[in-house]
Amino acid sequence: MAGIKDVAKMAGVGVGTVSRVINNSGYVAEATREKVEDVMKTLNYTPNELARNLYRKKTGIVAVLVPDSAHPFFAEFVRSVEMELYHRGYKTMICNTDKVKNSESEYLQMLRQRVVDGVITGVHSLEIAEYLDIERPIVALDRFIGNKIPVVSVDHKLGGRLAAEELIKAGCREIIQFQGSKSVQSPSQERHTEFERIINMHGITLHSVELGWNKFETPYYEEIVSRVFGEYSNTDGVFGADLLALEYMKVAQEQGKRIPEDLKVICYDGTFVTDVVSPPVTIIRQPIEQLAQESVRLIDHMINGKEYKKRMVEFTPELIRRKSTL
Amino acid sequence: MAGIKDVAKMAGVGVGTVSRVINNSGYVAEATREKVEDVMKTLNYTPNELARNLYRKKTGIVAVLVPDSAHPFFAEFVRSVEMELYHRGYKTMICNTDKVKNSESEYLQMLRQRVVDGVITGVHSLEIAEYLDIERPIVALDRFIGNKIPVVSVDHKLGGRLAAEELIKAGCREIIQFQGSKSVQSPSQERHTEFERIINMHGITLHSVELGWNKFETPYYEEIVSRVFGEYSNTDGVFGADLLALEYMKVAQEQGKRIPEDLKVICYDGTFVTDVVSPPVTIIRQPIEQLAQESVRLIDHMINGKEYKKRMVEFTPELIRRKSTL
Numbered sequence: 164m165a166g167i168k169d170v171a172k173m174a175g176v177g178v179g180t181v182s183r184v185i186n187n188s189g190y191v192a193e194a195t196r197e198k199v200e201d202v203m204k205t206l207n208y209t210p211n212e213l214a215r216n217l218y219r220k221k222t223g224i225v226a227v228l229v230p231d232s233a234h235p236f237f238a239e240f241v242r243s244v245e246m247e248l249y250h251r252g253y254k255t256m257i258c259n260t261d262k263v264k265n266s267e268s269e270y271l272q273m274l275r276q277r278v279v280d281g282v283i284t285g286v287h288s289l290e291i292a293e294y295l296d297i298e299r300p301i302v303a304l305d306r307f308i309g310n311k312i313p314v315v316s317v318d319h320k321l322g323g324r325l326a327a328e329e330l331i332k333a334g335c336r337e338i339i340q341f342q343g344s345k346s347v348q349s350p351s352q353e354r355h356t357e358f359e360r361i362i363n364m365h366g367i368t369l370h371s372v373e374l375g376w377n378k379f380e381t382p383y384y385e386e387i388v389s390r391v392f393g394e395y396s397n398t399d400g401v402f403g404a405d406l407l408a409l410e411y412m413k414v415a416q417e418q419g420k421r422i423p424e425d426l427k428v429i430c431y432d433g434t435f436v437t438d439v440v441s442p443p444v445t446i447i448r449q450p451i452e453q454l455a456q457e458s459v460r461l462i463d464h465m466i467n468g469k470e471y472k473k474r475m476v477e478f479t480p481e482l483i484r485r486k487s488t489l
Numbered sequence: 490m491a492g493i494k495d496v497a498k499m500a501g502v503g504v505g506t507v508s509r510v511i512n513n514s515g516y517v518a519e520a521t522r523e524k525v526e527d528v529m530k531t532l533n534y535t536p537n538e539l540a541r542n543l544y545r546k547k548t549g550i551v552a553v554l555v556p557d558s559a560h561p562f563f564a565e566f567v568r569s570v571e572m573e574l575y576h577r578g579y580k581t582m583i584c585n586t587d588k589v590k591n592s593e594s595e596y597l598q599m600l601r602q603r604v605v606d607g608v609i610t611g612v613h614s615l616e617i618a619e620y621l622d623i624e625r626p627i628v629a630l631d632r633f634i635g636n637k638i639p640v641v642s643v644d645h646k647l648g649g650r651l652a653a654e655e656l657i658k659a660g661c662r663e664i665i666q667f668q669g670s671k672s673v674q675s676p677s678q679e680r681h682t683e684f685e686r687i688i689n690m691h692g693i694t695l696h697s698v699e700l701g702w703n704k705f706e707t708p709y710y711e712e713i714v715s716r717v718f719g720e721y722s723n724t725d726g727v728f729g730a731d732l733l734a735l736e737y738m739k740v741a742q743e744q745g746k747r748i749p750e751d752l753k754v755i756c757y758d759g760t761f762v763t764d765v766v767s768p769p770v771t772i773i774r775q776p777i778e779q780l781a782q783e784s785v786r787l788i789d790h791m792i793n794g795k796e797y798k799k800r801m802v803e804f805t806p807e808l809i810r811r812k813s814t815l
Contacts, residue, residue, distance in 0.1 A: 224582070233568040242559040245585055249592065256550070256582050259571055266575065381764050409765040416767035436762050438707050439735040441742035
């Protein structure tokens with residue numbers, strides 16, 4: 164394979180000149196440029212991307228950090244982010260931070276060292292101190308990290324209200340809600356606070372079950388659901404993230420409960436997994452594609468040194484009523 | 490931020506010497522090395538990863554190409570690949586090729602240009618010619634691409650046999666199987682051929698429904714299932730990939746069919762989505778984690794110039810019997 168030196172030699176110019184032609188920078192006489200480009204064609208020379216990026220101080224790579232890229236919410240988010248980044252000329256690096264200590268730090272280090280141009284983080288790490296001294300592009304999904312880092316989120320308070328009102332309207336008297344770990348500073352906590360507030364206001368019994376931090380596995384869901392199912396046997400309504408609410412619904416069905424006659428179910432997120440069950444289940448749908456597109460729009464702006472106005476961009480969730488709450 | 494020149498100046502050495510210390514290459518006197526390292530600490534100098542990689546002619550990045558990274562099979566595969574690559578010191582770049590023309594070519598170009606050290610491809614592209622002249626590390630998941638590229642796969646023939654025998658044992662007389670597009674050269678086709686062979690041998694009616702190429706969306710599944718459900722109304726057994734078989738089961742349940750009394754169901758892949766339905770569904774489980782780990786082991790070997798012996802590595806699928814075929 165021909166290298167830059169071969170091109171320089173054959174064109175009778177210095178390596179620096181070839182480099183300026185490749186990077187379209189600095190002064191090169193028009194005749195010289197043409198000559199270099201002809202030689203590049205003749206030798207079938209492909210510039211080394213690494214060298215070009217080093218010169219430009221950009222890599223065109225954005226890292227996306229999520230706890231678990233196979234979790235349906237993050238899987239849909241990552242897919243949309245990747246596609247949007249691709250359309251804007253970036254490549255996507257992913258990292259599952261859930262199982263690996265320090266991987267978040269390592270990616271922040273790569274951001275400092277300009278191996279990546281930006282980071283979109285959906286990680287529920289408990290440590291935010293490390294982010295605060297970084298002046299490079301970061302966008303946070305559903306998570307507060309200091310004052311300088313923009314957050315892309317959903318109006319979870321509205322989401323919680325829609326869910327509460329739906330279960331109240333359906334006549335529930337004793338409700339379970341599964342909620343994320345309170346130790347994480349996330350706007351998504353608001354859905355639980357609001358849900359609780361409205362349910363309590365109506366004098367309905369509510370059991371709020373707090374989950375462990377960063378727990379995204381079927382065996383964990385099975386364990387917690389089976390415990391809770393036994394403990395609160397008069398439950399007639401359940402509200403939780405997709406996989407948890409569906410696990411609860413499955414266990415209830417296996418125990419002979421009829422949906423929706425004996426138990427009403429609402430899933431939060433409304434990813435594709437809620438499409439496979441019978442009866443069709445009511446969801447509060449997060450606009451994941453919009454979250455992804457906005458995250459990418461913001462990171463692209465930051466990488467290109469443009470201003471962004473809002474610290475927090477909030478999208479609207481949607482109630483989609485199906486048989487499980489009729 | 491301190492640069493390599495600042496380090497060189499303060500240590501009283503040339504930039505080349507600092508570079509040799511950073512990259513741990515070439516000769517540097519021990520006393521000089523210590524001095525340079527001290528200065529690096531004092532100045533809080535972080536070597537530019539881009540420059541280091543350029544020097545090493547490696548980027549430490551492996552690209553993973555899949556049709557749709559949110560499809561549960563690929564989502565689980567990508568997660569395991571990323572974690573295994575991370576443990577081996579690589580970063581993972583992903584690309585969804587399904588919706589974007591030419592993205593596969595672009596990544597192959599990046600492989601040639603050494604922006605990535607290797608490519609693991611699970612893409613069902615119809616074009617393989619472009620792969621044949623590449624001498625760089627490529628591993629194929631479940632797909633034949635010429636003679637030089639190793640394939641990591643599952644014994645799908647066994648998978649097809651296990652499914653057929655299970656439905657025969659359960660007493661099915663009229664079966665639907667959903668199968669991938671025949672235009673793709675993939676070992677996974679063998680499950681359908683073998684399934685068909687055994688079902689036919691037993692004189693059972695079989696409807697094989699061929700899917701469109703690279704179609705992975707719920708609306709498409711809904712459309713094809715609703716058509717097929719109306720067309721073959723005496724069906725008492727169904728075999729298909731997770732989302733399709735579950736969609737069929739859901740439609741059947743909504744029409745009042747009882748599982749397993751009126752309809753037996755087997756899902757192929759056995760990803761996490763099969764865990765959320767009632768009744769629990771029988772699966773042929775692909776060992777996705779093993780597929781991922783072996784793909785990474787192979788690409789790592791190839792990147793490091795080691796020999797690998799087998800052109801095809803095949804893992805064993807497993808029948809997990811649950812209520813849907815009892």
